[in-house]
Amino acid sequence: MNYYENNMELLRRFHTQLYHKCNTFALEHRETAPVQIDETNTKESERSMTLTIGGTSYRLNSAVRPVSEAERWAAQFQFGVGLQVVSMFGLGNGLFLHKLREKLGNHTVLLIYEPSAALFFYAMNHYNLAALLQDPRIHVIVDELDPIAFREKLIQYVDFFNMQQQVVSVHPQYEKCFPEAYQRFFQRLQENDERIMVNKNTLARFSHLIVKNTLENLWILPKLTMIEDLRKAIPKNVPVIIVSAGPSLDKNMELLRSAKGHSLIICVDTAIKYMLQQDILPDLTITIEPEKPIEHYQEERCSSIPLVCDIEANPEIVRLHSGRKVLYDCRGYLKNLLALVNKDRADIGSGGSVATAAFALCYQLEFETILLIGQDLAYTGESTHAGGIASEGINKEIGQEWVESVEGGQVRTRGDWIAYLRWFENAIQVIKDTGKKMRVIDATEGGAKIKGTELMTLKEAVAVFCKEKFDFSMAFEQVKPSLTANEFQQIHQGIRKSRQELQKIRKAIEQGIKSCREAVKELDRMIKLNRRIEEAKLPLTAKASSQVKELNRMSEAALVYPLLNNYAVAGIADELQRLSADTGDSLKNRVNYFKKTCLAYEAMAEACVGIEAMLEQY
Amino acid sequence: MQELKEEIQALSMKISAVTDFFYQQKEAEAYQGMELILLSVESVTGQLFQYKQKHPEAPFDQSQLILVLTEAMRAMEARDNVLLADTLEYELKELLLEIEAGL
Secondary structure (H helix, E strand, O other), rough: OOOHHHHHHHHHHOHHHHHHHHHHHHHHOOOOOOOOOEEEEOOOOOEEEEEEEEEEEEOOOOOOOOOHHHHHOOOOOOOOOOOOOEEEOOOOOOOHHHHHHHHHHOOOEEEEOOOOOHHHHHHHHHOOOOHHHHHOEEEEOOOOOOOOHHHHHHHHOOOOOOOOOOEEEEEOOOHHHHHHHHHHHHHHHHHHHHHHHHHHHHHHHHHHHHHHHHHHHHHHHOOEEEHHHHHHOOOOOOOEEEOOOOHHHHHHHHHHHHHHOOOOEEEEEEHHHHHHHHOOOEEEEEEOOOOOOOHHHHHHHHHOEEEEEEEOOOOHHHHHOOOOEEEEEOOOHHHHHHHOOOOOOOOOOOOOHHHHHHHHHHHOOOEEEEEOOOOOOOEEEEEEEEHEHHHOOOOOOHHHEEEEOOOOEEEEEHHHHHHHHHHHHHHHHHHHHHHOOOOEEEEEOEEEEEOEEEEEHHHHHHHHOOOOOOOOHHHHHOOOOOOOOOHHHHHHHHHHEEEEEHHHHHHHHHHHHHHHHHHHHHHHHHHHHHOOOOHHHHHHHHHHHHHHHHHHHHHHHHHOHHHHHHHHHHHHHHHHHHHHHHOOOHHHHHHHHHHHHHHHHHHHHHHHHHHHHOOOOO | HHHHHHHHHHHHHHHHHHHHHHHHHOHHHHHHHHHHHHHHHHHHHHHHHHHHHOOOOOOOHHHHHHHHHHHHHHHHHHOHHHHHHHHHHHHHHHHHHHHHHOO
């Protein structure tokens, strides 16, 4: 086998997604960005690579001793024992990465982001990349082949506990060769960090409430409709209007009347009162937030509008709304329960706000045309919402800034809106990158510019898209509840089983806490005596290690584990993050590991008690 | 003479340290280090040229030294850090150590 065949075989075995992207790329005969690649011999066995882009040449390796250069380059990195994510911009001829690989810790994840497909295929043809491609710690992303893969990998591997330990490195000269991709690479990293912080803030604020709401809302399961079933009832070519409550909504509410019956109007919870004031009933309304005030749904007419709700939404709203309900998402505990009857589905992800959730819903329903109105994501004067209302966001501390407005100037926005703005832009980019046939029209007529959308006035958009008649209520009438009585019975048994699981976990945790404390004492003694002894030879530490493994395995396998995790982690997140940091000393790291585990177990024990009490209603 | 030899050896070590900075893309540290190197290079070459005037039979070629320094300056002007590091490490340093051995 030549290099290409061997490398492709390894790609097929270890990087399936990229392998398929390579094949599709070849089949479609897509053009790559033009790069001229030259190589020269050096004093060592490896060659030096030079790229010529737009008439300028960039030498990627030392022309004299590239191996020695790569060794000296890699010498700057030290990796700890914990999970650490390294993002490297550029593959080049792989020399730097081979040397970096030699330094990776057992739990280090290396994400190689290569912007150029041409360069990637060149390396696959001319270099033996076997060591990199078969290393399970290494993930290769080729931006031109798979533009969303980097974002996905960051979501998969970077979390609140390891985000501070992230390492970012750049292949020499790559930032000059690929300046736009370089910007995109850092933008992805920044967006991911922001996403983690928004999630962390949300979780910290709502962790107990999420658990409580989930358990209180389970009663809706027998009658609810799942998204898959809703999808079957609505033609994809029906234009969808997502009505949000931004200040610009006041401008064009009246025009919605003419769109009714010629589109699917989805109204977010905060905007429903404005629509009802105008006597316009949306086709669907959506609520996902755990603390959304019940006042939004107190109008009697709300119950006649089917409600898309998250299982974590305010249970008062869910109870007050007596009409039909569509389940928004399927994750955590609910996902485990639905898996009992093979009805679990992939997590949609809400993007953090009800408007982003409405957009994600439309994506899931595979609509071809989405119109956004009232989606300002910016202030109008001091107003944050329609009707001249000013309201602060929970993520406001992330900062306020000015962003490009739809009119071309600048407009003032705030922390949480920036996160949602980026989410919309990313989502639209993903739609484009994946080749989906979907147009997103921003008909807000004000606020921040959402890159990737087409700008239209609502009047124009309604005239262009809302021509055909469409009666949603008639279509929805044909849709039956998604779970049969027998399926719900099985789920109900699962809920009851959860209480037994909690009792079993709590008992095991008590023993686990005791063992972790003993291990900390034993390891502390070794540190004081300055003795370096293998962990296997420390009886209490070894015992605690195996107990922790068994206990973690048992609790993670429990149906109720997502609830436990939600309930327990939020209050101790900062301390866990502190204890997760690498101290540079393996014994101290182990002490911190057992302290961290102990802390988590104490929180989990408390969570077991709290959740058990909530489950009594079942 | 011993002093000059020691100065060349010290300069060689500085060159290696700065080359590391360049190879590790620590540009700010590298160019700070370059300032020190340039001062040392000025001092060492000044002494070497004086020595050559007094001892024309000395086994080194001034023009070769000038050529390497010119190459380094060109790489510096072009901000081609890899080329600059290569020139410093594998041409200037090797040439200086060769001269030092022959003194």
